Amino acid sequence: MANKVYANAKSALEGLTFDGMMVMSGGFGLCGIPENLILALRDSGAKNLTVISNNAGVDDWGLGLLLETKQIKKMISSYVGENKEFARQFLAGELELEFNPQGTLAERCRAGGAGIAGFYTKTGVGTLVAEGKETKIFNGETYLLETGLVADLSIVKAWKGDKEGNLIYRETARNFNPMMATAGKKCVAEVEILVETGDLDPNAIHTPGIFIDRIVQGSFEKRIEQRTTRKREKA
């Protein structure tokens, strides 16, 4: 069995990046993003990237770092409202953007990874999203044809992983990571805790190791975008 474990994010991306490639990057907002692999992708210098990610990070973190260096040519996302540099580049015509409804984006990744070329959904019927797309009526209701997405590379973040590449995510940091892990021709995962094969409960594994080509343990900043709290009731 080939070794999947790499010492750091930089070596884990070696030989997998090239100009003009399509990259999927997991996460929702800054939650569950592959922090270290995004930094390594920036440092690889690969440019003219098409990046598929629900969001575009913030100005100085996550995918915002790749916008800052102008390595991204096109984004496929559902919501980019937290990134001023994104808005600036887009309105200046420097960046291509394809908005997908969030559920459609998730399903396009799932479909791509599962070998499904297209699927019909009610989401977006009669809106800008439907322009140029085939529609079909099922049981009297109109549905829209959306296509599966396959990327050259997907980078994902999990909580725990083993040397086989089996992954377990934590709380809402799961989000887009499981589908994206299946939809890259190559997938690199970064984890907080890397354990020996056999140390994870096989019943609890979210992403089976077959989808993961390389795995790396990292340390994480885990930035919070909106820190909301409540006051403790007085005893």
Place this chain on the structure above:
Amino acid sequence: MPWTRDDLAKIAARELRDGFYVNLGIGIPTLVANYIPQGMEVTLQSENGMLGMGPFPYEGEEDPDLINAGKQTITALPKTSFFSSADSFGMIRGGHIDLSILGAMEVTDRGDLANWMVPGKMVKGMGGAMDLVAGVKKVVVVMEHTSKDGAPKLLKKCTLPLTGVNVVDLVITDLGVFAIDKHGQASIRLLERAEGVSLDEIKAKTEAPFVAA
């Protein structure tokens, strides 16, 4: 007196039923969680992959892995489950969520909704809004009755890019509550007016035809 933000949340909370699975949008809809009637069991879904959303954490107990769709730190409950975005939107698109309460920029008498884009100005994206309005059983909009410059928002035809067509069931504004016949041809029915708000004032501020129920 037009209704306040909290009044609107309170009125929207009347749409909750025991056992409902509910998705609340950002802004006033989030406040609806504060008005779930005592003794009623309502499960809040967050489209980033969580069912059974708890309150904000105590200071110092924020967990960066545990956020809602507005990217705010939150907490889990004993009944909570976590899942992927694909499963989350399977719930939404598949019609398993009972009620969605969300904000809007424009709504028409046919239940068309615009709430995600102002061409040339706002490039934020639709997030999960298009999936929610297409898949959730009942869609309630909570919004100001007019825009900041006083223009009506209850229209015959949306001027902004659409989020969905024939999707809205009920609109709650600071002036009144409006029922929409999204699959039929009936006029909007004004179900209730804010105290002290006249029918004439609502007529003057509404483009879409409506009848007082």
